[in-house]
Amino acid sequence: MQKLFDGIFSKKNKIYTKNLLPGKRVYGEKLVKIDGVEYREWDAFRSKYCAALKSGLTQSIFFSGATVLYLGSAEGTTVSHVSDIVGEEGNVFCVDISEIAMKKLAALAEERQNLFPIISDAQLTKNYKEYFEKKADAMFQDISQRNQADIFVRNAALLKKGGLGAIAIKTKSISQAKEKLDVLSGEIKTLEKEFEITQVVNLEPFEKHHYLVLVKKK
């Protein structure tokens, strides 16, 4: 096992995180045990952050003990790995608008002591900003909406200065017709209101029409 970033490991071209709850699977992923430590395999086809890691992300936004704001947590596929990375001392606030997706996530949050589920529209930060007495260390967003970048910028107030963020941008949700790079540069312009852009990663072949933009709060 080779350490890639804090809490993220790789072996033979596969990516793993240390299982916070040994013996338990979250979405049918493989579990492997090496030197008495159990790892969960991270599926790049199901998680955009993992796809970005495989596509050459230069910096990881999550670290052990971090407080993370995760927008668009869905059923918790990626969230479970983030939960592994931040560990018991960390906090992951998971915002999603859909009660149905939240059903699975709530069950996950019962088990994993570092997950904080919030059912809310991520555009309405007033619904959850009270929970951030201490600002988040990292912010991640994966929401396929037309105004994705705008939503991210609205949440910027909850991220500490200098904190890292990553946003998965689906160019097809913004415009079907426009050239994807045009769409991307439009979104980046929006992000630049609050962030410095650190890296842009194309997620092909794992996800079509998707980019991950790595940013730093100004």
Add this chain to the structure above:
Amino acid sequence: MDARVELRKKLLKKTKEQMNEKFAGKEIHIIKAVRLLSDLDSINNLMSENASEWKLREPRGEAADAFTELNENTERIASEKKKLMEFIEKEMDAEFPNFSIIATPVLGAKLLASAGSKKRLCFMPASTIQVLGAEKALFAHLRKKANSPKHGHLFNHPLMQKLPRFKRGKVARIIAGKLSIALKQDYFNGENTSKNVLAELEKEIAKIAAEPVTPKQEQREKVLIEQHTEGAKKETSEKSRTWTPEERRAYFAEKNKTSGSGDGPRQTPFKRNEGNTWQKPHHESRHFGGGGFAPRGERSERPAFGRNENKSKSFGKGRFNKPKHSFMKF
């Protein structure tokens, strides 16, 4: 540390409550049933259409077998529809004794489906109930591009039939008002007074129907019909003829000026079908929801109103438009 544990407990509890509110009610099954019903309706129509056309050509041999099967399936769907309708009637009467009488069960269930949940429907102002089911038109209106809609699902209310167009808006408003009161009675387990209310409503509407038509109203009726049929015809035929490059450029220059974003014309709610009649595209509120990812069942449960209002303003544009100029021949 303690505060953290406490916050987590609080959020877990709150999440559970929010989910319970969403799933606990029986209404979810009514919503599913009424959606299925309207899907079955369209399937059934298509099948009978096919069957009657095929029958004219006198199918024999294997064709006859296939034809018989088609007929059997059509019948099966019809009987499933009937069962669904009975289910909806039973459930609506139990959950909404007052509302269901005034709205009629199936129409009431459609309103419920558009609202998303019992609670949301019950707390809706009458003006919102009036336009439920006409979300597309409403948001077009909010973007200041169109007239405000006067009725959505309510258009199909039995009391609205046979009324001339210009009277329907007024009547829809009256019915929506009564519905809103009935919903509150149902929500707070109030008395069942709706039979009387319905009788009064019928009288009131009969009075409105009997009001003489002024020449001005007659003119409006004409204009309304024009807008709904001729206008659409004219616009589409204009677009489908062959354009010279100059005309085309001029057209786009004009459009870009008026619509700003250059997102193409929006006011073409009618599409041509084979029989040369004019028909509304059927996509309206069914797939209402952001352009975003959500499991299918999930997306259709998104409320058309309330929480998503903000978002809604932005999505009408791309999602419902036809591909920009597909029907233009250059």
